[in-house]
Amino acid sequence: MAEQTIFDKVLSGEIPSTSVYEDDAVYAFNDINPQAPVHVLVIPRTRFESVADLADASPDAIGAFMRGVALTARKLGLEEAGYRVVFNTGADAQQSVAYLHAHILAGRKLGWPPG
Ligand code: AMP
Numbered sequence: 001m002a003e004q005t006i007f008d009k010v011l012s013g014e015i016p017s018t019s020v021y022e023d024d025a026v027y028a029f030n031d032i033n034p035q036a037p038v039h040v041l042v043i044p045r046t047r048f049e050s051v052a053d054l055a056d057a058s059p060d061a062i063g064a065f066m067r068g069v070a071l072t073a074r075k076l077g078l079e080e081a082g083y084r085v086v087f088n089t090g091a092d093a094q095q096s097v098a099y100l101h102a103h104i105l106a107g108r109k110l111g112w113p114p115g
Contacts, residue, residue: 007043007099021075025061026068028104037107038076038083042069048100051089069102078106086114 009015010029017029020040031039044065048054054062073083083106088095 005047005097005099007041007097007101008047011043011045021068021072023068023071025064026072028068028072031103035103036105036110038078038105040072040076040104042072042102042104044068044100049098050095050100051087053100065100065102069104073104073106076104076106078104081106084110 021028086103
């Protein structure tokens with residue numbers, strides 16, 4: 001079995017987090033080092049290491065995860081002003097936790113392109 005990541009421990013409650021949304025498929029919580037006024041991470045309850053793993057996942061699992069991302073943003077009231085969803089994937093993107101997570105960033109005008 002793969003080694004436990006920080007986000008496995010967040011999901012189990014071993015590491016405390018501030019929940020902002022959850023359902024059967026996802027758990028969403030505030031990022032500990034926010035890069036925008038709103039910075040939330042959304043993780044699937046079943047672990048994938050990164051977006052790359054979704055190539056082999058069922059459309060149902062992918063759909064439930066992405067729906068959870070959109071529902072998190074809806075619950076946070078972000079639909080009107082807008083928000084950004086980021087999936088850092090692999091070394092060049094500086095993914096630091098090997099547990100699939102969507103960053104939801106919002107609350108200010110976000111620059112483009114990202115660094
Ligand atoms: P990434 O660099 O895309 O892998 O993003 C990992 C994110 O996890 C970073 O934005 C960190 O600030 C965040 N993070 C790390 N540990 C925790 C934690 N215990 N609770 C909440 N966010 C965390």
